[in-house]
Amino acid sequence: MNRTLSVKIIALTIWGLLLFSPFLFQDVRQVEVAARICVFIVLVASYDLLIGYTGIVSFAHTMFFGLGAYGVAIAMKQGDNTWGYWIVGALAGVLVAAVLAVLIGLLSLRVKAIFFAMITLAAASVALVLASQLSSFTGGEDGMTYSSPDIFKPATKLLTDDEGKVARIAGVRMNGKIAAYYFVFFTSAVMFWVMLRIVGSPLGTVLKAIRENEARAEGIGYRVVAYRTAVFVIAATTAALAGAVYAAWLKYTGPDTTLSFAIMIDILLMVVIGGMGTMWGAAIGATLMVLAQYYLRDLMEVASDATSAIPLLPELLSPDRWLLWLGIIFILLVYFFPAGIAGTIIRGRAK
């Protein structure tokens, strides 16, 4: 079978499972995981546009993600929980992200990659400090809680039965929670599709050429700084939009859920696991990483109990050591899939 087709099938299977996850996994936590996967696929795919397709190393991606989330949070906290405020907040977040991306891009994309990475790191640090310090505006370290639009409230009846109660389809209550999940799913799917279109377009080819050799790309007529700035803006606004969607789902925005460096590291790991420069790999990397974050601890608890009769093993498999095992799994993945899972499947393993 065509190798690229295999990767597409894996990624489309993931999207298929996400589409039906409220029906397949009728549990609040599992739907929570599915929504997080949707948002992180977009976040990872938009970061892959930078690092995988154009060769730009940025540490400011969570800053843009946070701008979208804080835009919605502030608008809905200061205003009310109507769609109008969500749109205003999302647009404000996207606009600020675009302006910042243009400024950072034009001022710093001419410098060497390492200096650009440092500049984005500094910008992300400033955003994190500001979010923590401007507590009257951002909620500080505690973040902000707010109401989502009425249609997302669990009490909202999307469909009713003959008795006027919330109708069930395949055992799933058709209430606001379902609406919220499908809002996250469809907006994420559309953003992912747009990024697939971008990398499949002539612009995507130019980006790959720039990644491979900037001077050659210049030599055939492409203004590299302009293209790099443009893709930086596209990635930033996509991340901001993902943040706005995630804010509507969580009904909470704080430094830990959007701006933290831990999330930036997660995004990097997801890109590496999925495969840099393989947009479909974003779906694989994000899914595996989010599943590990949510279920590895549970799995280890089961394994620890199952091996309780054996000396040392229960200690090693203690759920408290889940980060150690996550690290080991990551090392093994990098060893067996040096170009990421999608990248290694497409290109074959180097001998």
Place this chain on the structure above:
Amino acid sequence: MTLLSIKNMDVSIGQYSVLHGVTFDVPEGGVFVLLGRNGAGKTTTLRSIIGLWDRPPGSVTFRGEDVSSLHTSDIARKGIAFVPENMGIFGGLTVAENMVLATASGKFDQARLTRVYELFPALEQFWDKQAWSLSGGQKQMLAVARAIIEPRDLILIDEPTKGLAPSIIHAMGEAFREISQTTTILLVEQNFAFAKSLGRDMAVIDDGRVVHTGTMAEFAADTALQDRLLSLSVEGA
């Protein structure tokens, strides 16, 4: 009529002065050959014309317009294509993607694409292959094909025969001869037999200075001058 005029070009790379007041004119039409020993400054001259060094002192005038202060991409858009010494293709992209990159609109002019296929049939055969998987000769063909897929006034080609098999060199020569019917070529070449078979006008660079300009026919007839300026065994002369 002069297409490209280079006047008093000085280029320093780090502490080293590489070009000293390089001056020559490239007339429109045919192949203009830049000859010289290894390290004489031929490649640096081409790279300076296309703007790959920071604005060197001196001027580069193309169709009467000073382009020396322009950015590389803007110079390329004026109608100057550059085929660098190491072929300059994008190995991670397919042949088709490499070609699309060289088009202004992202779409091919069918007549030009047909001409490319006629000149370099291997490219049609390997159209969807990754460029890194091509042979050296095919990579060179791709680099040249990319330069002619859009209308250009001038193509700068740096040592296209380096490391290629004689049969490929012959095919390349035929292709250049045909291309030069419609597009001016500024060719840097060490293979004198190849250069002689194509060149109409020529210049010799030595130690960063232009030491001779004239017609290729006159230069080819003067073996003493060749020995003095190039110190090469004139293979096939």
